[in-house]
Structures are given as structure tokens and as C-alpha cells.
Amino acid sequence: MTTLSEAPVPTGEKILELKDVSKSFGSVIALRDISLHVEAGSVTCVLGDNGAGKSTLIKTLSGVHEPSTGTYEVLRKPVRLSSPRDALALGIATVYQDLATVPLMSVWRNFFLGSEPTTGFGPLRRLDVKKAKQIARDELLRMGIDIRDVDQPVGTLSGGERQAVAIARAVYFGAKVLILDEPTSALGVKQSGVVLKYIVQAKERGVAVIFITHNPHHAYLVGDRFFLLNRGRMMENWTRDEVDLDSLVKAMAGGAELEALAHELESLGGAAASAAEEVADVVSHPTRGEDTR
Amino acid sequence: MATMPASPAAPSSDERLARTGPATRIMRRPEFGAAIGAIVVFVLFALVDSTGKFASLDGIARWTDSAATIGIVAVAVALLMIGGEFDLSAGVMIGTTGLVLGLLVTEVGLGIWPAILLTFVFAAAVGAMNGWLVVKTRLPSFIVTLATFFSLQGINLGVTKLITGTVRVAGIDRGAGFDSARAVFATDLWEPYRFRIAVIWWIAFTVIATWLLTRTQFGNWIFAVGGDANAARNSGVPVHRTKIFLFMGTAMSAALVGIMTALRLRSVQAGQGVGQEFTFIIAAVVGGCLLTGGFGSAIGATVGASIIGMAFIGIAFAGWNTDWSFLFLGLILFMAVMVNTLISRRASAGATK
Structure with a gap:
């Protein structure tokens, strides 16, 4: 399989594409003939109301579901993802709204969860705590978030900061495609602003961001391309030049x-x-x- | 583009203005409440002591004897609870593994050391079965291990009666290697106080478990699977494997105590260990483990076991009827959980959502 993390993908390159993808569960057709593509170093917004098929689309992109028909291409080569681990291995990371971090664990432990840096070998292999804390602090700073104490539990952070930790983690571990599931929907205005800022920062680091939301205002602030999903179909595909906020809101x-x-x-x-x-x-x-x- | 509301960085730094002092930090530690409780219990029983021995090395040797066997299993139970699961079969496993050891020696004719090895393998298998059933059926571990508890209790009695015709397996000291095994698992140290060697095992267990929990990758996974199994899975943590290992850990720690008891008494009762499962859970909870998982410490469980050991021996030393010790356990459990909850609420006040 092609691995995205091997070489940097030039900005603007088509990194991921769905071609005529449909997904049905028994007699229910959740997605019908969805075509969508994502470019490196850009923010692709997928807008849709409840029941539009956003969750099914996320799960298809992140490897939870396989498409019933159609192809899923990464760097113009068809792939078959049978689990989120497969997607992660390809550099496609998903940050779920509430399922991204463990609230009782400290920031640095969350940051490295599942990919902990270790030192020593054999039975003495242990966490490299110093290195882990240092990297967590530095990476969060690079995203513009100043965590004074990486030892504090993630549960003590605000919702926006929690999302930021999850985003920074995905970027640090080589995500080339970052799928964000409604990252602002549970947040207030200021906190949403914080998360939108990280979306832009991830984009500027060459990551292709897929921003799934039902909020056209948030999408319009950061998006380069807008897909509109309604009742399982892709209704619109606009570039930034083709659309203004009013039509986005109206469409939504x-x-x-x-x-x-x-x-x-x-x-x-x-x-x-x-x-x-x-x-x-x-x-x-x-x-x-x-x-x- | 990407115009932000004015000064987007300001709110995040404002929120962190409240600094956490070192005192709050210590109070946030899971074992803080238990440590205070241990001091209170120690002073209390030193005051009501009628033998004049409770606070002496003699007395300490006595209460660490009972605390050690509780503590060894309680530490493993604490790790499992931090991982978000219960094991109600940990008590009966002491009896089961003792009987397995006894029968392997007296009926099969194995030497003590090979029998010990096979007993640990047996315990690991039972633990793995518990864990596998929990993760595969997705039933609450409370129910799964309760079923294991009663099944093993029945098997213990049934098989023992079937083979020996009595409810005990005796004559373990006839096995080859009994003396060397006893020297490792069931001897006394430091004349004339006669500390049990189990105390050394207990301390070693606590140190290893603490290191495992706070300084290894596996420890990180334990906190994660107990704190939020979904988030852990999304981050690539092998949730099932972690939980199964934890169940194997409690079963094998119970086996260690079962082997110690069998070697010390030279015989095993079929009902050995039954009823202790809750003592282990009490020790872990008193030590600051959350019943909901994701929080706690191995040192806490050890302090909890010490409190229970001090209470059992302290009541006897005070000349009170030992029938009252369970009432005391109940009160300790309630007070410890109250205090722990209050402390953690106060320490994290205004910070958690």
C-alpha cells in the first residue's frame, strides 16, 4: 500500500479521493454516489445537516466501513481499508468529537497514548517520560497552545484545548490527512475560534484537513473547498471563489x-x-x- | 482569510491563572486520603492497645502478616480496577490454586517446584479466560467473575471431596523440594520478631506495580482502557489484550498467595480464600481507586491493605471481640470513599467540567 507518511505530498496535490462511493446498510442507502477529493495543504469542508450521511462518510474515510460500491483512492491508487488502524498506517487520522482523549490522564500521557516513546530494553523497557513531556509541550506550542503544565489531566482543559491536543497529536504522528468530526459543535464562540486556528495551522503544515461540520460560518472561515451533503447525496461542490457565506448558509x-x-x-x-x-x-x-x- | 475573533490566545492563558500549589498536587494524588487514614488508624489502635505491643516491632510483624497477603492481591486488583474492571474470583482463586498445588503434589506425585510452576500456568489460564469472556461477551466483569467465583467454589468442594473424601488436601510437605519452596514463599525473617517473608513479596509487588503503572507503556494503556476505552481504541491501544493481561495478573497474584498459604499450613481447605475478594476491593478503593476506572495507584492499595491489617490485629490487641472487625471494615470503606471523593472534588474544583 502507498504510505502517505513516507514523503511529503506537495501542496495542492490530490491526496485522497472517493469515486462514486455508495454505502448501504441492508435496505438503507446511507451514501449514494459520493465523489469527493482532498488536496494536501488545504481545508475541505463537508457540510450537512443531521441525517445527511456525515457520520457514514467519516466512518468510510477513516476505515471503519468499507464502501459498498465505488473506489477509495489514496495518491491516485485504489486502497481497501478494513480498520481505522489501516487508515492510520496510511497517514489518515480521525479526531472524533468526544472520543479523542482520556479526561483523567495527563496531557503528555494522552499525547503519546498508543505510541509511547520508550527507553531501555527487555524487561526494563520504560516510558521516556522526560522526552515525552518535552515533545508534548513543544508540539502544543507549535500549534500555538501554551500548556503551562503537561502533567495536568486533560479533563481540566477546556473543550477547545482538548480538541487542540488531539489535533496536535495527530499532526505530530505524521497524519497527512486529518479528519475532524464536528470539532466545534460542542464549543462556545471563543473556543471554536481556538479550534479553527489549529485547523489553519495544520493546513499550513501541509496537512489535508477534512472538516466535517453543520456550521456554515465556521466552515467559511477556514475552508478552501466545500462539499454539501444532503440525504446521502453530494449536492454541491464549491471552491472558495465560487461561493459566499450567504449561499453557504442558505444551502445549509x-x-x-x-x-x-x-x-x-x-x-x-x-x-x-x-x-x-x-x-x-x-x-x-x-x-x-x-x-x- | 481565517480571521479570528480578537485576541484568540487571551482566554486560554486567563484560564490557567489559578496556579496549583504543591499542597493541592499532593492532595490530588489517589493515595493521599488513605495515607491520612492509615495514620489515624495506627494512632487510634496504639491508644486503645491493651497489650502494649501494637506500636512495637512485634505488633508490626503481626499486622503486616495479615496485610501482606491482602496487599499482594489488592495491588493486582487495583491495577485491574484502574483498567476499569472487577475480579470477584480473586478470593476463591487462593483456595483453588492451593488445592491445585496440593493435588499435584499429593495425588500426581510432582515435586513442589514443578507443581508451583503448573499452578501459576493454571492461574494464568483462568485469568485469561475471565478476561476473554469479559471482552468477548461485553458483559460486566462483575457478573462474569461472579460466575467464575461460584463455579470455582463448587469445583473446589466437589473435586476435593471426590479425590480425598474430605474437604481438605493435606500432606503437601511430603513433596520433594518442600523446604526450599517454603524458604522462598513461607518462611519467617528477623528473629525474634518473625516477620513473614510475604511482607517482602508484598513490598516487591508494590514497587513493581507502581513502576509498571507510572513508568511503562503498558501502564499508560491501563489508565487509558479504564478512563475511556473508546478513546484508547481510537488511539491504537490494544484494549482487549490489556484487559486480559490484567485479569491474568489478579489470578496469578491470588495464586502466589494460595501457594504461600498452602506451603505455610502444609494443607489446604476447600473453602480457603472465599470472602476475601471484597477485602481486596476494599483495600484498592480505600487506596483511592475509582470504581469507574481510570484513576488510582498501587501504593494506595498497599496503604489500604495496611489499614485493614492494622484494624484486624488492632481490634484483637485492644481486647475487643474480633467479631466486630467486619463492622470496622465497613466503616473504614465508607469513610475512606467519602474522604477521597471530597478531597478529589476540592482539589479539582473549578477545573473539571
Whole structure:
């Protein structure tokens, strides 16, 4: 298999691609003919509402599910991933929203969990604690996060910092593709800003970031390419130049469907008509809408 | 692009303004509450002591005798609990392995040393079976090992009666190599106080377990599988293997105590060890292990075992009826968990979510 961690992939190179991938579970078709590609040193946003198929897409990308049909290519060569370990070995790392770190363990122990540096040999092989702490501190600093004490439990960090630790860890261990599952959805405004900053920093270090979210504002801040997922299908594929925030928000809010509905209601007249006008107004000026999450 | 809200770095440094002093650091350690408790219990029983011996080397030799056998298994049980699992079969394993050793020597005619080796292999197999059943069935380890507990209890009685016609296996001292094995596992040291050699094993166990837990890769995995098995798996930790090893550890530590007991008494009762499983868990919990896993220490379990040993001997030395010792255990358990919870809440106040 091709290993991404062997040589640096030049920025802009197509690093990972799904071609007409479908995934069905029994009679349920979760993904249908998904085509998607990711370039090194860029942030690819996958937007979708609940039930759009985001989780299935993440699990397919990270090796949990194999596609039912279609091909999964890494550096233009088809691969078959049968477990997350396979994906990791290829340099594809996934940071799950709540399942990334162990809260009771210290920052440095979390940082090296599963790939601990050791010293000595035979029965005396032990953790290289000094080195581990040093690297954890340095790597977090490189991501712009200043952890004063890497001995403190991760549970004492804020949600954004926890995500940052998980991201820094993935980047340090040679991830060339970083899949982030709703990293900002549980966070407040400031903490989301912290995480978005790390996304940009990972990108600037040449990592291809796949940012899965239902928040068009967050996506628009950092994204280079936007895929819109709805009911298991890829609805849109925009580059940054082709789209503005309004259309992203509108697309996410189900704008077209809402507008059609508003027109229908207007033709009925009466109270429904005035409500429909309001809806149409909100849809066309999404920044005034409250619930953009 | 990527415009950030103004001063994105500011909030993160603000949050860390509250510095943690060295006192808070010590209080956050899992064994802190137990250490205070041990001092209190020691002073208490030294005060009510009617023999004048409790605080002397004589007295220490007495309570470390009972604490050592509890401590050896409690340390392994603590590692397992940190790994997020229970082993209720650790008590009955003492009897089972003693009987296995006894039967291998008296019925099969093996020498003591080969019999000891086979006993450890047997214990490792039972532990591996416990662990395998837990990770494969995904049933709570409480239930799986409870089933093992009762099964072994039945087998112990049934097989012993079937083979010997009684409920005990006697005559272990007839085996070849008994004296050398006794010198390693069941002798006394330091005349005239007569400390048990089990105390040395106990201390060695504590040191090794502490090193394993805090300074090795495997130790990191123990904390991880108990703290959050999903996150551990996502990070590439072999969760199943780690848990199975921990179950093998408790079974083999129980086997060590079973072998010690058999060599010391030269015979084994079929009911040996039954009821002790909770003593081990109490020692680990008093020592600061969280019932939910992911937190605790081996030293804590050792301190917990010391408290239990001091209580058992202290009650006798005070001239009280020893029937009361279980009441004392119950109270200690409750108070220790209360204190541990309060301390950890206070030490991490405002920090945890």
C-alpha cells in the first residue's frame, strides 16, 4: 500500500479521493454516489445537516466501513481499508468529537497514548517520560497552545484545548490527512475560534484537513473547498471563489426548499402568507436568522 | 482569510491563572486520603492497645502478616480496577490454586517446584479466560467473575471431596523440594520478631506495580482502557489484550498467595480464600481507586491493605471481640470513599467540567 507518511505530498496535490462511493446498510442507502477529493495543504469542508450521511462518510474515510460500491483512492491508487488502524498506517487520522482523549490522564500521557516513546530494553523497557513531556509541550506550542503544565489531566482543559491536543497529536504522528468530526459543535464562540486556528495551522503544515461540520460560518472561515451533503447525496461542490457565506448558509438551511414552500404559502393568502414572507426574508438574509448554530 | 475573533490566545492563558500549589498536587494524588487514614488508624489502635505491643516491632510483624497477603492481591486488583474492571474470583482463586498445588503434589506425585510452576500456568489460564469472556461477551466483569467465583467454589468442594473424601488436601510437605519452596514463599525473617517473608513479596509487588503503572507503556494503556476505552481504541491501544493481561495478573497474584498459604499450613481447605475478594476491593478503593476506572495507584492499595491489617490485629490487641472487625471494615470503606471523593472534588474544583 502507498504510505502517505513516507514523503511529503506537495501542496495542492490530490491526496485522497472517493469515486462514486455508495454505502448501504441492508435496505438503507446511507451514501449514494459520493465523489469527493482532498488536496494536501488545504481545508475541505463537508457540510450537512443531521441525517445527511456525515457520520457514514467519516466512518468510510477513516476505515471503519468499507464502501459498498465505488473506489477509495489514496495518491491516485485504489486502497481497501478494513480498520481505522489501516487508515492510520496510511497517514489518515480521525479526531472524533468526544472520543479523542482520556479526561483523567495527563496531557503528555494522552499525547503519546498508543505510541509511547520508550527507553531501555527487555524487561526494563520504560516510558521516556522526560522526552515525552518535552515533545508534548513543544508540539502544543507549535500549534500555538501554551500548556503551562503537561502533567495536568486533560479533563481540566477546556473543550477547545482538548480538541487542540488531539489535533496536535495527530499532526505530530505524521497524519497527512486529518479528519475532524464536528470539532466545534460542542464549543462556545471563543473556543471554536481556538479550534479553527489549529485547523489553519495544520493546513499550513501541509496537512489535508477534512472538516466535517453543520456550521456554515465556521466552515467559511477556514475552508478552501466545500462539499454539501444532503440525504446521502453530494449536492454541491464549491471552491472558495465560487461561493459566499450567504449561499453557504442558505444551502445549509435548506434554502431552496424553504423558498419553494414560502411561495406556495403566499399563494394561499391570509396569515400564512405573512408568515411566508417572513420566512422568505430570513432565508434570503440568513445573517438575520437566529439559529445558525 | 481565517480571521479570528480578537485576541484568540487571551482566554486560554486567563484560564490557567489559578496556579496549583504543591499542597493541592499532593492532595490530588489517589493515595493521599488513605495515607491520612492509615495514620489515624495506627494512632487510634496504639491508644486503645491493651497489650502494649501494637506500636512495637512485634505488633508490626503481626499486622503486616495479615496485610501482606491482602496487599499482594489488592495491588493486582487495583491495577485491574484502574483498567476499569472487577475480579470477584480473586478470593476463591487462593483456595483453588492451593488445592491445585496440593493435588499435584499429593495425588500426581510432582515435586513442589514443578507443581508451583503448573499452578501459576493454571492461574494464568483462568485469568485469561475471565478476561476473554469479559471482552468477548461485553458483559460486566462483575457478573462474569461472579460466575467464575461460584463455579470455582463448587469445583473446589466437589473435586476435593471426590479425590480425598474430605474437604481438605493435606500432606503437601511430603513433596520433594518442600523446604526450599517454603524458604522462598513461607518462611519467617528477623528473629525474634518473625516477620513473614510475604511482607517482602508484598513490598516487591508494590514497587513493581507502581513502576509498571507510572513508568511503562503498558501502564499508560491501563489508565487509558479504564478512563475511556473508546478513546484508547481510537488511539491504537490494544484494549482487549490489556484487559486480559490484567485479569491474568489478579489470578496469578491470588495464586502466589494460595501457594504461600498452602506451603505455610502444609494443607489446604476447600473453602480457603472465599470472602476475601471484597477485602481486596476494599483495600484498592480505600487506596483511592475509582470504581469507574481510570484513576488510582498501587501504593494506595498497599496503604489500604495496611489499614485493614492494622484494624484486624488492632481490634484483637485492644481486647475487643474480633467479631466486630467486619463492622470496622465497613466503616473504614465508607469513610475512606467519602474522604477521597471530597478531597478529589476540592482539589479539582473549578477545573473539571
